[in-house]
Amino acid sequence: MPELPEVETVRRGLQPVFEGARIVDVEQRRPNLRYPFPADFAARLRGRTVVSLARRAKYLILHLDADPVLICHLGMSGSFRIHSGESEATPGDFHYARSKDEAHDHAVFHLEDAAQARHRVVFNDPRRFGFMLFSESAALDAHPSLAGLGVEPTGNALDGRLLAGLLSGRRTPIKAALLDQRLIAGLGNIYVCEALWRAGIAPTRQARDIAADAGLCAALADAVRAVIAEAIHAGGSSLRDHIRTDGSLGYFQHSFSVYDREGQPCMRPGCGGTVARIVQAGRSTFYCPSCQA
DNA sequence: AAGTGAACCTGAAGGC
DNA sequence: TGCCTTCAGGTTCACT
Numbered sequence: 001m002p003e004l005p006e007v008e009t010v011r012r013g014l015q016p017v018f019e020g021a022r023i024v025d026v027e028q029r030r031p032n033l034r035y036p037f038p039a040d041f042a043a044r045l046r047g048r049t050v051v052s053l054a055r056r057a058k059y060l061i062l063h064l065d066a067d068p069v070l071i072c073h074l075g076m077s078g079s080f081r082i083h084s085g086e087s088e089a090t091p092g093d094f095h096y097a098r099s100k101d102e103a104h105d106h107a108v109f110h111l112e113d114a115a116q117a118r119h120r121v122v123f124n125d126p127r128r129f130g131f132m133l134f135s136e137s138a139a140l141d142a143h144p145s146l147a148g149l150g151v152e153p154t155g156n157a158l159d160g161r162l163l164a165g166l167l168s169g170r171r172t173p174i175k176a177a178l179l180d181q182r183l184i185a186g187l188g189n190i191y192v193c194e195a196l197w198r199a200g201i202a203p204t205r206q207a208r209d210i211a212a213d214a215g216l217c218a219a220l221a222d223a224v225r226a227v228i229a230e231a232i233h234a235g236g237s238s239l240r241d242h243i244r245t246d247g248s249l250g251y252f253q254h255s256f257s258v259y260d261r262e263g264q265p266c267m268r269p270g271c272g273g274t275v276a277r278i279v280q281a282g283r284s285t286f287y288c289p290s291c292q293a
Numbered sequence: 294a295a296g297t298g299a300a301c302c303t304g305a306a307g308g309c
Numbered sequence: 310t311g312c313c314t315t316c317a318g319g320t321t322c323a324c325t
């Protein structure tokens with residue numbers, strides 16, 4: 001499921017285990033995920049100390065005390081589990097994290113923290129759309145996976161004026177424009193649908209038409225920032241709940257207004273419409289034809 | 294340039 | 310019970 005809020009939730013869950021820890025060993029259990037693991041993957045990580053765990057868009061970035069930088073993407077079904085002694089937790093709990101099919105445990109990081117306690121961090125990814133790559137340089141903007149990524153929808157950078165500039169002149173449907181990682185980095189199918197519903201904008205409208213309306217751009221930028229911020233917040237609370245458990249309980253509790261609600265009543269007060277599903281660029285779009293114009 | 298569809302891969306869910 | 314089809318949070322590439 002990982003869109004930006006889920007990746008950020010995973011990052012926050014992993015951060016206390018990774019940061020400051022020494023990588024004692026790495027098990028690489030297959031040659032590739034979506035892409036081949038980097039050459040000498042385990043050997044080059046072994047012995048390094050983790051300086052920080054960052055995030056850019058849907059990418060996790062592990063900065064070490066020496067080259068390289070580890071870039072990790074969860075794809076559609078990637079997850080991490082933490083094993084610390086007796087306890088176990090899954091940071092960022094979603095569908096596939098529940099299945100503890102060890103056949104899909106593709107990489108294991110053995111860590112030792114400052115108090116010499118050992119932790120294992122296990123990467124599981126049934127569909128193997130995830131990947132791990134190295135950047136030889138700390139200048140990550142030069143890495144092919146990260147170069148060209150657009151603005152983060154967190155913080156205050158994304159406002160109506162900036163959004164208007166990004167959408168200006170584009171003939172593509174607004175749905176596709178918001179999914180374009182070169183414009184805004186980190187939105188996925190769920191939160192694009194949700195943001196368009198909040199802003200009352202039909203997903204089929206042309207991006208350039210939205211760009212021409214300053215009020216709409218401001219409303220859409222606000223909706224994007226709000227839905228991402230709320231989702232991160234919800235992920236955090238779910239994470240806390242989850243870490244108290246044995247790692248096997250509960251889905252990430254989403255409350256979607258339109259996503260996956262085809263045929264159900266629109267949740268906007270007084271609207272009375274029915275959520276519809278259409279396909280755009282091969283992907284499901286959920287929206288309310290009554291209040292999204 | 295813009296848009297679509299396919300590809301990568303496994304698993305869940307629903308119809309019959 | 311099983312077999313079949315469809316669908317899934319992402320990204321990239323090939324083609325109109």
